[in-house]
Amino acid sequence: MTGFRLPSGGQIDRSQPLSFQFDGTAMTGYSGDTLASALLANGVRTVGRSFKYHRRRGIVGAGVEDAGALVTVGTAGRSVPNLKPATVPLYEGLVATPVNVWPSLEMDVRALHQWIAPLLPAGFYNKTFTWPSWHLFEGAIRRAAGFGTAPSAPDPDRYAKAHLSVDVAIVGAGPAGLTAALALATSGVSVVVIDANPRPGGSLALTDPAWAREASATLSRAGVRVLTNSTAFGLYDHGLLGVVEQCAPPGAELSAGRVRERLWLIRAARCLLAPGLIERPLVFANNDRPGVMLAQAVRRYLTVYGVAPAQRWVIATVGDEGHRCAVDLLAAGLDVAAIVDHRAAVTSPAVAAATAAGIPIEWQARLTATLGRRGVEGARIALASGSTRTVACTGVAVHGGWSPTVHLYSQAGGRLAWDDARAAFVPSTPVARVETAFGWSVGEACAAGAAAAARVAQAFQRSTVAVALPTAPPADAPLQPLWEASGAEASAFVDLLSDVTARDIRLAAQENYVSVEHLKRYTTTGMAPDQGKTSNLPALALMAAATDRTIPEVGTTRFRPPFEPISLGVLAHSRRGALLAPSLTLPLAREHLGLGAEMEEYGRWQRPALYPRRGERREETLVREVLAVRNGVGVFDASPLGKIELTGPDAARLLDFISVQTLSTLPVGRVRYHVMLTETGTVLDDGVCARLGPEHFLLSPSSAMASTVATLLDELLQCDFPAWRCLATAVTQGWAVLTLTGPNALALLSALGTDLPLSTLPHMSIATGRVAGLPARVARVSFTGEASYEIAVPSTAAQTLWHAIWAAGTVFDLQPIGLESVLVLRLEKGYLIHGVDTDGETTPDDLGYGGGIARKASDFIGRRSLLRPEQRRSGRRQLVGLTPEDGVTVLPAGGHVLLDDGTPPSDGWVTSSAYSPTLARPVAIGLVADGRARMGARCQIADGDRRIPARIAALCAWDPEGRRLHG
Amino acid sequence: MRSGRYSAWRLLREGLSGHRGWGPAWRSPEPQRHYDVVIVGGGGHGLATAYYLARTHGVRRIAVLERGWIGGGNSGRNTTIIRSNYFWPESAALYDFALRQYEQLSRELNFNLMVSQRGLLMLAHTPHDVELGRRTFNAMRLNGIDAEWLDADRILSEVPSLQPSRFPILGGVMQRRAGIARHDAVVWGFARAADSFGVDILQGTEVTGFRTDATGRAVAVLTNRGEIGAGAIGLAVAGSSTQLADLAGFRLPVTSYALQAFVSEPLKPFLDTVLLSPATGCYVSQSDKGELVFGGALDLFPSFAQRGTPPILEQVVAGLLEMFPTLARVRLLRQWAGCVDVVHDSSPILGPTPVPGIAINCGWGTGGFKAIPAGGYLLAHQLATGQPHPMAVPFGLERFSTGRLIDEAAAAGIAH
């Protein structure tokens, strides 16, 4: 326990104490703290255990770069696993627990892994665990792996999504981003600024927080939107920026209806990337011991949060930042034992300040190891003289240089160049619609921001305004990179979260996993939840050294979204439960329910499956409804059937092109069954087509395929035949369709009152007129095998028609018919359902519609394919009927047909099957090899271990002559 | 093997002596002027082809040419599912051959491919799904592939974290022998074993053209590192197949699309099987490291780009949360994509091409990781003997003119 709250200072609100819990212990912090600063203030050093070796880990950074330890925040359904404490704002009642520890943080059993670490180098699992099989070892490895645990209950919170279209999106509200925003604020372009922190300012928090506050006030006065607590996670094609806004801190209890996180998809004409720099750590022995922290993070804890992470410090640095850190520590009343600077002595204002403060500086020295049990208790230093010194300390601040945050730029396709002086990869090639603004100091950052803003303004033919800049600390002396201070020892870590050591990198080099991508995959470096924000460059540098290459020769891996992990909930936003795939409601849904309908989903439609009467079993309902149609009259709701109107002089030509049949010869007022094909000659859909006028057709694709067919027509008209004069309009939902079916259908329709010439309306015809006083189209087509009249009225008139039908229907003992019954009726008749009785290989001939194809005059989609040998060979599966030998067993749909001796391979399968109330026996249809030539042949139906003897039968089991259709 | 044999004992010995004894897993040699066989594409299929050419056919002078780093294509980007639950007997034979190889390949290659036969469950959400599922289940059994039909209760007891709300679960087909394997290990395992037979693995070597002799036979490949002569040439370049065919002067019925995939942060064990939901178009497994690895359908438009997009991300994640609502607060770690070679019957193309001297292995589309041992074995057979292996015959390029397609899309909800 060494960290503590400084008596004064910081940008926290000391008048607002907050209580929280960590690992079961109650603690307090202040409003404005992060979980990390509050933990440090409470003296917590060990925050978690590492992934592989379960070593103690503490807070390392002060933001997204923190790779120290992950925690779970919140409980049960509100818990969020794997969070970096430095990114969690503190709130009253916060509950945090360490991840990946058992039984406790202090006494973690798997800490034993440290002792067998020599046996667990990178890729060890590739080299063993193969006998007898990996699966035997897998369980134990799986249990050891993983960080946090998924929440145990469903998430009670809400997520939202918003779109924003702006001229300029500025990512990062540090000195560069704020300067750019101010420069553009009044230029007349619309600007949004995005920053992950609760307050804009970035590193200005350390140098000139007042300027940052003033800047945000100016921006809000100018109407510039600043999205705080918002992380830009991806820069996608055509400048689409993905942002997640944290509307509430993780784990917090939200009042009902409040949004936890919001997904922003921002279309910006220009993206101005100013996300700042990430500080790099140093690689030395036991550099992961709690108490080792990034130098700027230490400064932030002191300055922003008023927290001292430790009392007595050693600073290891390759640049001036270490000296600034030392001065800040001293100013806060803490002790600095030494600054260990890798450089030969330099002069710069920062160094001068440290020297003036009397801090001992060791030049050309390296910190090679930390010592201690539960955390840092000392540091070993290799001095310029060659001798070694051990210094007692409780904190080590490290600074290994800076890397620009190039993730979004790289995602967008930007290439990186190596800046030798800064020892960093920097943006190089221009990327369309993207501007970058980076600087190595506040001053440079502001200048870069202003310059980027000017380029953006120019693109809009506007001009920027001059910005009064914040106080800028003097420039740094050059740094001298140090990639490895001492790597010989096993515990010099490169990637803390993945537990990858310098040795692992060298092993990868030794085994020729030298490409960066192989390095990453072999050692797992950079693959943990921080995605290697601090570890990537040191890893590359060590690989370069091990393979005698330069760092740019090794290169970087491609950055992938998201920049920071984002919750799955916000990505799904409102697409949950019913809204995932909203179902379609019939205009008469309420009326159906009123009749006791059992609704089920077919395609996306909620439709009446059956209308059971009280006490009736499902089979009884089916029998009653089917027989009602066969013997009297029934009504069913056919509204979901697809309806596409085609008009224009080329409508007939288009229909001929998409159909196997010739539809242009269809007389006005008539309806024809037809089949559409894919380019490969298989059935795309089947349905009927009606001709309403010389240049006016109504196409009825199956309800499942309605939108596919409409899209196909659009594509043909827009891409292939733009000159054809034809309009195709999908009107499915515009009409409600009620089908009267059964021997008494005609009588009922007459009773409804209509001006249609019913007596002369033959099977397969259509007429337009009035029914029950409503404008209607009546088509005489049948899916049940009985005379049927489909009455289509505008959906707004559905209720009126419904009530009229019922008013007239009582005399006829009219019954409502559910879709399940319709499916049995059609099966008795051998009518197929596309996608059920056909599949991706079925041709029209397989269905018995091969007849006119060769003679059809015009070309049509799929024709070429139908002429290929495979489509013309014998032995293809054809749609036929199937009956069980015993006359009672309902054949299982999905069962396979085995011909002759009943052995594999399969000769086909049962596609639809049911008990037929009309015939009082089972009926089934299926696709069977050479089925039509095998009428009456015996076969076996194989379903699991069952074998059911059956025979091939005619497709149509009821009224094969079709007398009832025409009656 | 230059790297020496791998074993637990060796690991122990090396562990005690600082791991200094491990040699390179494969060499990085300079290209020679001529090889008996040149394989273009250092993905799983190309490397497996080299391995089987050397091991089974005794061909000695072999090179694998890879423009980037081995495994940098789809073999290193996939979601690692292996299975043989195919519908048509031809496919079942092919993919089960591959699965049987996977079952013993870790030992054969002396490299742990982390083959985890944890079972793959394809869910059925509607009565129609159930009928189709039964059709597949029965087809698998008749094809000699292990298959179990699980009813809803059984599924919910095996995968208790499943809590669907929009799409109920009515049953599903389970293949217990299916599962996952580690993609990089498959690439590296084949590379290391091929290298041990003397195969030259030439990374950073891009094929930019072909040279043909007077008879029209391809006799050399042109590369950024010079011309390399070849007795026979095998193409195994997945999403780049049409581009290579273009260079060679023939056309392929292949369209390239981006296929995206996603991983979450590592979690403690949450899901022990591989799950596929046709209704949501999402499939998921949990890696041994603890990440949930998931994906869904292809991008809607053809492209050679290898990058993710928000619309598919949103759609696939929504599908995942439909199955597992407790994951809403778990976070996405990474999103990426590969460029897959899609053929309209969703089956591979294996065999000779219209250009003499060039044979091809492509068209695996969204599901060729599981087939790597078979694809390599069969292309090796073609290159070594000049004849397709009987198992490969149905998958020849001529099926697009005869019409003898093997349409698996018709049978499986999502093909991975």
Ligand SMILES: Cc1cc2nc3c(=O)[nH]c(=O)nc-3n(C[C@H](O)[C@H](O)[C@H](O)COP(=O)(O)OP(=O)(O)OC[C@H]3O[C@@H](n4cnc5c(N)ncnc54)[C@H](O)[C@@H]3O)c2cc1C
């Ligand atoms: C996101 C995603 C998920 C997937 N999930 C699964 C799954 O779960 N299960 C499954 O079985 N399959 C899956 N697949 C498919 C599977 O990954 C591929 O089918 C398989 O990896 C193809 O292997 P390959 O060796 O043919 O191709 P690749 O691995 O793509 O290798 C081709 C190589 O050729 C190289 N190349 C290209 N052009 C040239 C040239 N001119 N010169 C030299 N080299 C060249 C490329 O760089 C590349 O390395 C998935 C694919 C993706 C993209």
